[in-house]
Amino acid sequence: MAKQTAKKADLSTEEKIKDAARKVFTQKGYAATRTRDIAEEAGINLALLNYYFRSKEKLFEIVILEKMQILLGKIGPTIMDERTSIEQKVEQIAEHYIDTLVANPDIPLFVLGEIRNNPDKFANLVRTKTKIVDSAFFKQLAERRPDIDPLHFILNMLGLIIFPFIGKPLLQLITGIKPERAVTLMKERKTWIKTWFLAMLEAN
């Protein structure tokens, strides 16, 4: 008992496996992940993974549903809110997502990559269909800029927020920027994105 690997000593076996699965799956993706990697990372016997979760696939589903919830959970309620302005919505979304993604930088590439590899699988899962285009945000944008498809501004906002996290490995490769500097940069963006978004909204 005195020489557990600290961090995971107190967690239940099931939680140790889930933690390890979260880490390995999000870092490498489903296909590149070996169940043995997860077992080793969790410090447990491989058979336990199947004992608790039946299969790699089942464990994966638990993890990716969590991650999709993190990535998509906040956006729905925020853009549906009739009482907040465009400005407030953008501010809320930018703040929330940058904080979330600084803590979970691997999520976007992970989720988008898995959706690419298996679009059908998530088709039913995202029952948000036609939700965004009926949202208050959408209507507000259309009213402000009747000449531009509101989808453009949705894409702009998400691009400004999410892309830096997706592009970070490349950015580090081509600029040699340090990880801490990258985090600082992301946090700086929290305040700027609202300003930039509003500027784009007025642009001609």
Added chain:
Amino acid sequence: MAKQTAKKADLSTEEKIKDAARKVFTQKGYAATRTRDIAEEAGINLALLNYYFRSKEKLFEIVILEKMQILLGKIGPTIMDERTSIEQKVEQIAEHYIDTLVANPDIPLFVLGEIRNNPDKFANLVRTKTKIVDSAFFKQLAERRPDIDPLHFILNMLGLIIFPFIGKPLLQLITGIKPERAVTLMKERKTWIKTWFLAMLEAN
């Protein structure tokens, strides 16, 4: 001879394999790709893949180097050009990349995903190190907005251009947008991105 699968009838075996490899690797990533998938897509015997390219790994390297060149090749020369303005650079880059990505929409997610899975492997490959931060573009941005790190604007530009292609599977999932509509949307952005970028550059 009269009943080849048309398209590939005239290509050499080597090219048929490369074509198939480009398609399967970029769509599913290295780990999720089976050499048998490539052989089948190419309409050749599996052993031929190894006969011509030695291994899955070797064939993959050929493909990803091509794709990285497509993704990164244009940006270097453009941002280094001392004689063009910020506006011209952004216009050139937006036009070029959106055309390129409409024709090759899978590239960004593919390349960024593989870099994530194997950062070390591409470390030496991207010898652009310290190039961007010494570029004319960087200096011009720093001069125009001394109060904001030029990297922010690089990220903004790339986010506006590239993110829609990375996020397309998700966008289609949550909006039900048709693929053709998505392409139209991307092309519309070609003209707007310069405007939006300049607006962000002036924003306060």
Added chain:
DNA sequence: AAATTTTTTAATCATTTGATTAAAATTTTA
């Protein structure tokens, strides 16, 4: 056209990988 070289195929290998099993160890219940 015979000989040589190149290309292609079918069969097979060795390793990896997800999963199972039966037994051992541990914990909980009675």
Added chain:
DNA sequence: TAAAATTTTAATCAAATGATTAAAAAATTT
């Protein structure tokens, strides 16, 4: 504390997968 239930382990399986081999087929050279 004995019995029962739960958890863990080591060994092993079957299928998938990257790769090789030896022989056949086709193309090229002499």
